[in-house]
Amino acid sequence: MSRSSVGWGIPLPWDEQQTVYVWFDALLNYITAIGYGQPADSEAGKRFAEIWPANVHLVGKDILRFHAVYWPAMLMAANLPLPGKVFAHGWLLVGGEKMSKTKLTGIAPSQIIDHFGSDAFRYYFLRAISFGNDGSFSWEDMSARYVAELANGLGNLASRGTAMVNRYCDGKLPAAGVATAAETALSDQLVAVVAEADAAMDELDFSTAIVAVKGFVDAVNMYVTEQEPWVLAKDEAQAERLHTVLYTICESLRAMSVLYYPLMPNTMAELWNDLGAAATLGSIDDQHIGDVAHWGQLPVGAPVTKGAGLFPRLEEVAE
Numbered sequence: 001m002s003r004s005s006v007g008w009g010i011p012l013p014w015d016e017q018q019t020v021y022v023w024f025d026a027l028l029n030y031i032t033a034i035g036y037g038q039p040a041d042s043e044a045g046k047r048f049a050e051i052w053p054a055n056v057h058l059v060g061k062d063i064l065r066f067h068a069v070y071w072p073a074m075l076m077a078a079n080l081p082l083p084g085k086v087f088a089h090g091w092l093l094v095g096g097e098k099m100s101k102t103k104l105t106g107i108a109p110s111q112i113i114d115h116f117g118s119d120a121f122r123y124y125f126l127r128a129i130s131f132g133n134d135g136s137f138s139w140e141d142m143s144a145r146y147v148a149e150l151a152n153g154l155g156n157l158a159s160r161g162t163a164m165v166n167r168y169c170d171g172k173l174p175a176a177g178v179a180t181a182a183e184t185a186l187s188d189q190l191v192a193v194v195a196e197a198d199a200a201m202d203e204l205d206f207s208t209a210i211v212a213v214k215g216f217v218d219a220v221n222m223y224v225t226e227q228e229p230w231v232l233a234k235d236e237a238q239a240e241r242l243h244t245v246l247y248t249i250c251e252s253l254r255a256m257s258v259l260y261y262p263l264m265p266n267t268m269a270e271l272w273n274d275l276g277a278a279a280t281l282g283s284i285d286d287q288h289i290g291d292v293a294h295w296g297q298l299p300v301g302a303p304v305t306k307g308a309g310l311f312p313r314l315e316e317v318a319e
Contacts, residue, residue, distance in 0.1 A: 001021050002019060002021055003019055004019075023070060031048065034052060036048050053082060059086065061091070087204055092137055095136075096136065115314060116314070117266075122264060123150065123263055126210060127145065127210045127214075128145060130205075149214060151312070154260075155312075157224065160224065161246070164233075167233075168233050168242060171305065173299070174242075174243035174300065178244070180244075186252060190293045193213060196212040223245075223249075229246060247300075250298055251298050253271060253275055254275055254298050255293065258272075267311070273305070277302070280299050
């Protein structure tokens with residue numbers, strides 16, 4: 001826990017020739033910062049009892065030894081409970097190499113966010129790279145995924161759905177008629193998707209969770225293509241069917257907004273508002289994953305707004 005070979009550090013109280021080993025000192029911050037050592041009935045002591053032990057410790061793989069060997073030994077010596085899990089994530093590679101300030105092989109996060117936005121930033125890195133493994137970043141791959149999965153996929157679905165409610169129903173969510181096999185298939189798929197995504201998130205398997213939700217987005221886009229609400233709108237006799245299709249689209253978007261909210265909080269809060277959900281179901285912050293698959297939550301008459309595009313087309317970055 002101490003060293004004599006360095007001239008910097010915190011001196012040991014009983015031996016000024018020794019300084020506290022930096023990792024011994026640093027690891028203690030996990031518990032001292034949340035109140036360890038304070039009286040149990042104090043605010044700090046109560047905070048510590050509430051927070052510790054951590055259910056997950058996320059660390060870089062290059063410092064796994066300190067968190068999986070030294071830290072548990074320190075906690076056991078202090079008769080404190082261990083974290084439920086220590087998860088070591090991989091490195092982000094550029095050109096096949098670990099990002100390095102010395103070699104100038106890095107890309108500033110601000111540069112990516114300024115172009116794609118913070119929500120797309122989070123989506124890409126958790127979607128494209130299996131969490132825990134090393135992963136390579138390329139501007140071209142992120143651009144391709146942004147266009148295909150966010151702009152053309154989720155963003156286009158949201159834009160079409162809200163626009164058609166405004167065009168055909170004066171911006172008020174219509175009542176659904178009798179559900180057909182197409183609607184039942186989507187509601188059943190949603191139940192399965194929520195279960196799969198929630199379980200994957202608990203395992204820190206973010207990519208699997210995102211792909212599960214993306215599969216539902218793709219299914220709803222296919223539903224829109226097959227049901228052709230723009231054709232139904234031309235036939236007054238098909239009004240009930242049109243309303244069923246439009247309700248199904250918006251109710252699906254409600255579920256997507258909650259499922260993707262931890263990943264893309266800005267755009268999903270915007271979508272939640274566009275669906276009239278904030279005015280009728282409350283804040284998206286208060287929604288629970290366990291309730292997402294309960295079909296029919298959006299109330300009839302909810303004010304639906306066609307907002308700005310969630311994921312606008314981007315100009316190519318000049319070389």
